[in-house]
Amino acid sequence: GDSVTQMEGPVTLSEEAFLTINCTYTATGYPSLFWYVQYPGEGLQLLLKATKADDKGSNKGFEATYRKETTSFHLEKGSVQVSDSAVYFCALSDPVEGAQKLVFGQGTRLTINP
Amino acid sequence: NAGVTQTPKFRVLKTGQSMTLLCAQDMNHEYMYWYRQDPGMGLRLIHYSVGEGTTAKGEVPDGYNVSRLKKQNFLLGLESAAPSQTSVYFCASSYGIQQYFGPGTRLTVL
Numbered sequence: 001g002d003s004v005t006q007m008e009g010p011v012t013l014s015e016e017a018f019l020t021i022n023c024t025y026t027a028t029g030y031p032s033l034f035w036y037v038q039y040p041g042e043g044l045q046l047l048l049k050a051t052k053a054d055d056k057g058s059n060k061g062f063e064a065t066y067r068k069e070t071t072s073f074h075l076e077k078g079s080v081q082v083s084d085s086a087v088y089f090c091a092l093s094d095p096v097e098g099a100q101k102l103v104f105g106q107g108t109r110l111t112i113n114p
Numbered sequence: 115n116a117g118v119t120q121t122p123k124f125r126v127l128k129t130g131q132s133m134t135l136l137c138a139q140d141m142n143h144e145y146m147y148w149y150r151q152d153p154g155m156g157l158r159l160i161h162y163s164v165g166e167g168t169t170a171k172g173e174v175p176d177g178y179n180v181s182r183l184k185k186q187n188f189l190l191g192l193e194s195a196a197p198s199q200t201s202v203y204f205c206a207s208s209y210g211i212q213q214y215f216g217p218g219t220r221l222t223v224l
Contacts, residue, residue: 104156
């Protein structure tokens with residue numbers, strides 16, 4: 001079945017550092033890919049998405065490019081802030097009858113120190 | 115708009131007790147989902163619904179039942195709770211490819 005593998009955490013960085021969180025996937029079809037973010041005590045929020053190969057999703061300074069040849073969707077940000085501290089989830093969608101069944105990675109906890 | 119709301123926020127059950135988690139959305143979305151989140155495992159899909167009156171099994175449906183009697187509500191039931199069902203439960207709804215998540219229900223089964 002479909003699966004998503006994320007880089008193990010936790011990840012701790014200093015403010016203004018460069019961030020990469022690796023994500024690779026296995027899928028039989030051509031899924032859409034997502035990064036969701038979960039702030040402490042809250043539900044998940046969509047951070048960015050890409051629906052086909054070579055698409056780049058971007059939001060709030062974060063970027064990720066859908067790489068079909070390497071089955072990857074790595075999350076990057078050039079200069080992180082303390083407010084970026086959260087848990088980040090990579091996910092792919094398995095559409096069924098219009099529903100989007102999401103398959104998630106295990107999550108990466110990111111802590112940014114001032 | 116309230117978006118997706120979940121009731122209750124916290125609950126403690128004893129093994130064998132039953133309970134129902136309520137999810138409500140005011141965005142007129144057709145599709146709704148229940149996930150559970152466990153440490154180190156991300157979120158896993160329990161059940162989902164493609165419209166009023168429909169339900170379908172997800173990845174981990176055993177021990178749970180669901181109902182979608184009204185378009186805006188999706189109920190998750192535990193008939194006989196087990197300690198393995200201790201988790202944080204998230205409801206979501208979607209229109210296109212984006213899902214909108216509720217704040218979660220933290221359930222502990224003793």
